[in-house]
Amino acid sequence: MxxxxxxxxxxxxxxxxxxxxxxxxxxxxxxxxxxxxxxxxxxxxxxxxxxxxxxxxxxxxxxxxxxxxxxxxxxxxxxxxxxxxxxxxxxxxxxxxxxxxxxxxxxxxxxxxxxxxxxxxxxxxxxxxxxxxxxxxxxxxxxxxxxxxxxxxxxxxxxxxxxxxxxxxxxxxxxxxxxxxxxxxxxxxxxxxxxxxxxxxxLHESRRERRKNLQQIIRHCLKDAGTVLIPAFSIGRTQELLYELEGIIHSQKGTAWEALDVIVDSPLAAKFTKHYRNLSDLWDAEAKARRGDGRHPLNFAQLITVDSHRQHLKLVNYLKNSGRPAIVIAASGMCAGGRIVNYLKALLPDPRTDVLFVGYQAEGTPGRDIQKYGPSGGYVYLDNEKTEINAGVHTIGGYSxxxxxxxxxxxxxxxxxxxxxxxxxxxxxxxxxxxxxxxxxxxxxxxxxxx
The missing domain is CATH 3.60.15.10 (Ribonuclease Z/Hydroxyacylglutathione hydrolase-like)
Structure with a gap:
């Protein structure tokens, strides 16, 4: 055997x-x-x-x-x-x-x-x-x-x-x-x-429920003039989120949503997103129909891609000081490294910030600590530095x-x-x-x- x-x-x-x-x-x-x-x-x-x-x-x-x-x-x-x-x-x-x-x-x-x-x-x-x-x-x-x-x-x-x-x-x-x-x-x-x-x-939330929750969290961001940070893996989660965000923005034509920046700060995620677009024959029927209607669910007008590390650092400081509403999707998905860490260090202490977890956070990762201690105003260690958590912390399980x-x-x-x-x-x-x-x-x- x-x-x-x-x-x-x-x-x-x-x-x-x-x-x-x-x-x-x-x-x-x-x-x-x-x-x-x-x-x-x-x-x-x-x-x-x-x-x-x-x-x-x-x-x-x-x-x-x-x-x-x-x-x-x-x-x-x-x-x-x-x-x-x-x-x-x-x-x-x-x-x-x-x-x-x-x-x-x-x-x-x-x-x-x-x-x-x-x-x-x-x-x-x-x-x-x-x-x-x-x-x-x-x-x-x-x-x-x-x-x-x-x-x-x-x-x-x-x-x-x-x-x-x-x-x-x-x-x-x-x-x-x-x-x-x-x-x-x-x-x-x-x-x-x-x-x-x-x-x-x-059990996960239904897709309708999780999309509703995503929309509510972003509406809060628009109201507070803060940033929504979404730690996400470069492949899979990032593209799914872009697809959902394009759908929400499309449904809110003529409102402040059309001016909302959606930032993908990950060169690797940008490369993967390009592959997702090129391999659209593997998409499901709904996604193919959206593309057939002339929409670009992974390449829409509000989407900004950050490439260089210099651009990345400049954007972190800009969002920290400006309070401009924005959604930032960056790796790593469990906050254990990558560009998301710099955003968290700069923006977790700001109550205008919201952190949205859309994927599993393994035991022992900073993501799990933020998820666990953030709602009670706790702290997390990032790059061996103690960072206070005054930001809102949310989890939408359905986007796993x-x-x-x-x-x-x-x-x-x-x-x-x-x-x-x-x-x-x-x-x-x-x-x-x-x-x-x-x-x-x-x-x-x-x-x-x-x-």
Whole structure:
């Protein structure tokens, strides 16, 4: 029987990396992600290190290109891996951008070394189409299929077939009715399932409710002449927010909303947004219809993109001193680094500011601390400096790119042939146990366990 080993995402939600062991000489990896927050060891470079042997690893399969799923690829290649990296066509385009950024943060800023590494990665990447079975060459007898996961552009869950057994890795599943991307559809069959549980213990707001909440928070910003800071991952969340903001502004024609600046302060997010526009054939029907009406949901008039670090610092000071209403979307999504930190240090003490969290905040990250202590007027440490929180702090769970408990249950429930074994990963302890209880009701004969 195939053995499954887990090298991450078992004590929390980061560091996704799973090994499918076919025999003593042959295995493949599914994702190779970086640890973040309380799950990390502290330094960026050590979070990129591998803690398992790779001598049997013949291929790598990528579910999607968030850093917690791909951030340890530089270490994998440095350790000698030179097998194929299988990815969806969209992920194949985005992965080099993500890895270049990861190299700059955690490995080196030497442009020549980074360029050499990216060229090597590009040679190893093998793009595949959704919904087609492929042989996992050079692994004999194993075949695989990618299916849309609806999490971010290019995201997939992966089905493996070996000795007539189907083993499915969910990666990160998206929420139905999310902007831009179609919802994931359940497979016909899975004998063994490795499923994420990020929101395994909670339900999201409806899209109508979360859009209403987003509009109310921005209306407050217009009234107070302050800034709304939205920490967001460069890929996925940023584009979904732009899509929703364009829709709200479009519905408020002839009002002050049309003069509201929407600022994306992330060169990486700007590059990803361009790819999202170019890959609009992967959008859902609603997004395609909006584009067909002559609108530009990811490139509208109020959108401002900040490129250089000098521009960034100038804008931080301008917003701190001017009180001009603006929405700033900047990475990182958990406030653990990136340009959002400078905005937070400058604007958290200002009561006119609002901070809006639209994604999961892992334990041990500044984002979780702001979310937890901000509403009571607490403080947070940013770059080892104590920063008072006088800003308003809001959370809209519905904008998470992750499926909630109901969606995860439905993903399994709608399978015609349900799994005999389910492993629950990628979640906090409470979320995993809550999902286990619910899954046991629909799969009472399955072996459901938490690694």
């Amino acid at each position: 195939i053995e499954i080993k887990h090298h991450g995402a078992i004590s929390g939600v980061t560091g996704s990396c799973h090994e499918l062991v076919l025999d003593k000489n042959t295995s493949v990896l599914i994702d190779c992600g970086m640890f973040q927050g309380a799950e990390s060891s502290g330094s960026e470079s050590s979070n990129l290190q591998l803690d398992f042997p790779i001598d049997t690893v013949k291929a790598l399969f990528i579910t999607h290109c968030h850093i917690d799923h791909v951030g340890r690829i530089p270490s994998l290649i440095a350790a000698g891996f030179n097998g194929p990296i299988f990815a969806s066509r969209a992920t194949a385009q985005l992965l080099p951008l993500v890895l270049e950024d990861a190299m700059k943060i955690g490995v080196t800023r030497n442009k020549k070394l980074i360029s050499q590494f990216i060229k090597l990665v590009e040679k190893l990447i093998q793009p595949v189409d959704y919904k087609q079975w492929y042989p996992a060459n050079p692994v004999s007898g194993l075949r695989f299929r990618f299916k849309p996961a609806g999490h971010i552009l290019g995201s997939a869950y992966i089905e493996f077939e070996y000795n007539k057994e189907i083993i499915l890795f969910s990666g990160d599943l998206g929420a139905p009715y999310a902007p831009l991307l179609p919802a994931p559809k359940s497979p016909w069959r899975a004998d063994r399932l490795i499923i994420e549980s990020t929101y395994g213990d909670r 790119a992750h499926a909630d408990q109901k969606d995860l249950i439905n993903f399994v429930k709608r399978m015609h042939h349900k799994p005999k074994e389910i492993r629950i990963v990628h979640g906090d302890s409470e979320a995993k146990w809550a999902l286990r209880r619910e899954l046991s009701k629909i799969c009472p004969e399955a072996d459901i366990h938490i690694p």
